[in-house]
Structure formats: structure tokens, C-alpha cells
Amino acid sequence: MYALRARLSVVLLAVCLLFTGQALTTPQRAAAADPGYLMLHFTGEGSTGQQMYLAHSTDGLHWNDLNGGAPILRSTLGTKGVRDPALVRSPDGSKYWIIATDLCWGCGSTVDGSINNGSRSIVVWESTDLINWSQPWLLNVAGAIPDGRNAWAPEAIWDPASNDYVLYWATNVPLDGKTKHRIFYARTKDFRSITTPRIYIDRPGAQELIDTQIVEVPAGVGNYRYVRASGDGQITLEGSNSILGTWTNLGNLSGIGLTGAQVKGPMWMKFRDRNEWTLYLDQYASRGGYMPVTTTNPSDPGSYKLPASGSYNLGVNRKRHGSILPLTAAEETRVLARWASTPAKRLQSYNFQDRYVRHANFDVRIDQNITGPDAQFRLQTGLAGTGTVSFESVNYPGYFLRHANNDFQLVRNDGTTQFAADATFRQVAGLADSTWSSFQSYNHPDRYIRHYAYQLRLDTITTATARGDATFRVTN
Incomplete structure (x- = not known):
């Protein structure tokens, strides 16, 4: 009888170990799933x-x-x-x-x-x-x-x-x-x-x-x-x-x-x-x-x-x-x-609400009723640091809105520190309407993105007109 009980104990122990092993190893295999x-x-x-x-x-x-x-x-x-x-x-x-x-x-x-x-x-x-x-x-x-x-x-x-x-x-x-x-x-x-x-x-x-x-x-x-x-x-x-x-x-x-x-x-x-x-x-x-x-x-x-x-x-x-x-x-x-699926967005002008920021021949301006990819950007984490944004073109990936001599162009990221700073902005409450947004330059914090004569510029903002020009809605 003792020998029989001993044999049954061994069998039960083996069964328990088998199920325990399966319970432990299955999650490990799932966690170590092959990449795609x-x-x-x-x-x-x-x-x-x-x-x-x-x-x-x-x-x-x-x-x-x-x-x-x-x-x-x-x-x-x-x-x-x-x-x-x-x-x-x-x-x-x-x-x-x-x-x-x-x-x-x-x-x-x-x-x-x-x-x-x-x-x-x-x-x-x-x-x-x-x-x-x-x-x-x-x-x-x-x-x-x-x-x-x-x-x-x-x-x-x-x-x-x-x-x-x-x-x-x-x-x-x-x-x-x-x-x-x-x-x-x-x-x-x-x-x-x-x-x-x-x-x-x-x-x-x-x-x-x-x-x-x-x-x-x-x-x-x-x-x-x-x-x-x-x-x-x-x-x-x-x-x-x-x-x-x-x-x-x-x-x-x-x-x-x-x-x-x-x-x-x-x-x-x-x-x-x-x-x-x-x-x-x-x-x-x-x-x-x-x-x-x-x-x-x-x-x-x-x-x-x-x-x-x-x-x-x-x-x-x-x-x-x-x-x-x-x-x-x-x-x-x-x-x-x-290459995460960051949604594409448009930037709508506050004081010309039928106009949106777009690039044309790599120049940047606001135009009327633009819905295509020239007016679509991905607001990526800022190239110069967290808590900021950079605007990457949808149809020219790797190209960003960048200021140079206070003018804006769509330019390919060359990986330099200077490019990152020129293409990075802080998104703040709109200067003309706090429910909208304004974008402050990362490396020239006294200046903001604004449009003037429909062209995008980087300027200091001192007037009510300029505050409207520097205010945008981020929209689909």
C-alpha cells in the first residue's frame, strides 16, 4: 500500500509540474514573440x-x-x-x-x-x-x-x-x-x-x-x-x-x-x-x-x-x-x-478663416480652401526637445517648416542642431483667442509664426493685427 501511495504521489507531482510548466512557459513564449x-x-x-x-x-x-x-x-x-x-x-x-x-x-x-x-x-x-x-x-x-x-x-x-x-x-x-x-x-x-x-x-x-x-x-x-x-x-x-x-x-x-x-x-x-x-x-x-x-x-x-x-x-x-x-x-x-500613424493636421488662419497654411514649390503661405497634402502636416515631437512641436510635411516626409532670415520654407531635415532649433516651436494659447494656438520660436522666443501678405513669417508681435496673424487652429 505504501509503495502504491508513493507511486501515486510521484505521478501527481509530475502532473502538477507539467501543468505548472505549461502555465509558466506559455506566457514567456508569448512575451518573446518574434518581431514582424x-x-x-x-x-x-x-x-x-x-x-x-x-x-x-x-x-x-x-x-x-x-x-x-x-x-x-x-x-x-x-x-x-x-x-x-x-x-x-x-x-x-x-x-x-x-x-x-x-x-x-x-x-x-x-x-x-x-x-x-x-x-x-x-x-x-x-x-x-x-x-x-x-x-x-x-x-x-x-x-x-x-x-x-x-x-x-x-x-x-x-x-x-x-x-x-x-x-x-x-x-x-x-x-x-x-x-x-x-x-x-x-x-x-x-x-x-x-x-x-x-x-x-x-x-x-x-x-x-x-x-x-x-x-x-x-x-x-x-x-x-x-x-x-x-x-x-x-x-x-x-x-x-x-x-x-x-x-x-x-x-x-x-x-x-x-x-x-x-x-x-x-x-x-x-x-x-x-x-x-x-x-x-x-x-x-x-x-x-x-x-x-x-x-x-x-x-x-x-x-x-x-x-x-x-x-x-x-x-x-x-x-x-x-x-x-x-x-x-x-x-x-x-x-x-x-513611422507611427500620427494624424495629419491643417493650420487654419484666425483672421482669414477660409485660408490654411500650405507649401508650394517649398515656399510657405496661406491659401483659400486647401484640403490636399500640400496643406497637411504631422505635429511631431519637436526636433530640438520635448514639450515642443515640429511640422513635418505629409507629402514630403522628412521635410519640415523651417525659418531662415524670418522667412519660412519647407526644408529637408539635415540632422544638424541648427536645423532642429529653426524647425521647433512651442505651442501656446492663441495670442488673439486662447481657444486657438500660437507657435513661439524655440530659438527666438520673442518671435512667433505669423502670416503677412499671405506669406508665412517669423515676427515679433506688437499689434492686434499681428496677434490675429499669429493665431491658428490645428484642425483636420
Whole structure:
């Protein structure tokens, strides 16, 4: 009997320990949940849609637009539009680059012009923290290609065999007088200079190829280290054990009803919590936006599955061809803090209540009945210190209202102490009406933002008219 009771006690103790362990470890796993994913993309045609946007997901399937759905970067070079971006992280995580097509359809570029006489350059930004980006520059990638007419949809992947990046993109080199986009490549270490471009993918005959993206696959999954998906009349899958080696045609996705006539813009993502990948495809023919096609083996066309209804959500903004980066915890913290969805606001004049502060050609004034993004600003925590505000443009992110010689301009933040002081203000009770607001200069506290002859200025305020000119309502 004693032995039986002892055995029962051991069993009961084990059961208790089991449930106690589960109770303790489950919250710990939840608290240490993996960080999420960052999608870089553009949204559509027009000067605003063809800029850089971000979205975040915790599971890789349900996405939230960052920065209130406004662009996080805007190109001021070339065509002043950017499409098809790729987000590149260095192997050690110390640098990041955005590379994108220099193209603005519907805002100065025609379809025929961009195909046959488009920009031969791509647009590049660089960062060391994923939130503060350099001024963009143009990298001429197709200028040395004989009869190369453009440069579209750039991508890059680190090649450990040569300790540099393989940069690849599409260029139209006509065949028999007709359009034929092929994929070219060059090597680079810094996205400022490249080796001589060479042909990378060229389909037989007149078949064009524009969009292609490579994913690295871990050992034990399929027979290839790299798999690339290309839009070439189908969504063709190819495998290789070397980025610049021989690629084997593995098949396509026609078996699940997807061809190049329906989808394009392949965008890979590896789920970090399981051995599964998704290949996001842009349903451009039906204008349905991106959808995730999943697989447990990227090199096996028969393993791909269409998504179940309601299994994903792409957020509010339409997502067009881009790339997805799995974030580290530190990266996620920085990104979500920098690109939080701070509401966009307008500044309404007190004594001209049909007029609002707006920028035009980077000059700042008040105009009548302005509702668009030129009159929208995010009141960020002041660049020079807490308890203050700075006005960041919605459609020129990174640009702030700044005074210089008592005049106001919309200027890109250069990161200097002087810029921060010039772009920082204290929000105080309105000088003409305490229910409104006035904005006192941080580095010239005897002066306030005011308008004069409809132009924004920084002035001392000594008259009733000036008090009205220096009073604003922060409104939607």
C-alpha cells in the first residue's frame, strides 16, 4: 500500500509540474514573440502613388499601413517618381539601401516614352538604422548597355561567393524593332558604382521578362540553394546553387491557375516561425492587389497553394510591386516609433478663416480652401526637445517648416542642431483667442509664426493685427 501511495504521489507531482510548466512557459513564449515584417512598396500611378510607402505585419499576412498611409520617402530626382522598390540589408545589418525604378507614369512620363526612352538610372537611398535615410542619388545602370532604353524593377542579393551584391534589373533592348525587356546584372559593393552590365536572363525569341526576385532557401528544403520567380508570360520558377551559375527551369504556377497574364511582381517572404514561404503576387489584370501564395518548398511548383478566403488583409493602401524584410526586434522598435500613424493636421488662419497654411514649390503661405497634402502636416515631437512641436510635411516626409532670415520654407531635415532649433516651436494659447494656438520660436522666443501678405513669417508681435496673424487652429 505504501509503495502504491508513493507511486501515486510521484505521478501527481509530475502532473502538477507539467501543468505548472505549461502555465509558466506559455506566457514567456508569448512575451518573446518574434518581431514582424516590413513591406516597402508603391501604391499606383500619379506623383503621390509613385513614392515609397511602408506597411508592417506581425504574421506576414495581415498588414497595417505605417505613417498614416502617407509616403515615407519622396524622390526629388530624375522623373521624381519611384516604383518597384527593393529593400536591401547588408549581411551584418549595419547598412540598408532602397533601390527603385526612376519612373513616374501619369506625371510627366508616357508609357511609350518610358519604355523606349526612359531613365537608364535607378534611384538609391542609404541608411544605417532603417529610419534616417540619405538624400537619394541616381545610379546609371543601363547607360552602358548597347541600345538599352530604360532600367526597371531593380533587385539585389548578397553573393557570399564574391563578397558583394548582385544587382539585377530589366532593360528594354528591342528585337527586330519590337520591345524586348531582358534581365541584366552587375556587381556592386555600395550601390554607387557597378561593374559592366551583363545579360542575366534572356528568354527565347520575342518573350519579354520584367519582374524577377530571388529567395535563398536553407539546406534540407528542395534541391537548390536559390529559387527565383519571374514574370515571363508565366510565373516561372527556376533553381540554382549559385546566384550567377546555371539555373534550372522548375516549372510554373499555371497548375494553380496563375499565369503572367493575371499576376506579376513576385515578392518572396519566409515565415520566421515555421518552414513555410509565401510568394506574394500582384493581381494586376483584375486590379485585385497582392495575394499570398504559400509553399513549404519554393522549388516545387506543385506545392504552391492559393490563399483561403479571408486569410490575409493588405491594409488600406493598395500594395504594388515591392519587397518584404523580416525585422529584428531592434529594427521593429525603431520603425514603429518613427513611422507611427500620427494624424495629419491643417493650420487654419484666425483672421482669414477660409485660408490654411500650405507649401508650394517649398515656399510657405496661406491659401483659400486647401484640403490636399500640400496643406497637411504631422505635429511631431519637436526636433530640438520635448514639450515642443515640429511640422513635418505629409507629402514630403522628412521635410519640415523651417525659418531662415524670418522667412519660412519647407526644408529637408539635415540632422544638424541648427536645423532642429529653426524647425521647433512651442505651442501656446492663441495670442488673439486662447481657444486657438500660437507657435513661439524655440530659438527666438520673442518671435512667433505669423502670416503677412499671405506669406508665412517669423515676427515679433506688437499689434492686434499681428496677434490675429499669429493665431491658428490645428484642425483636420
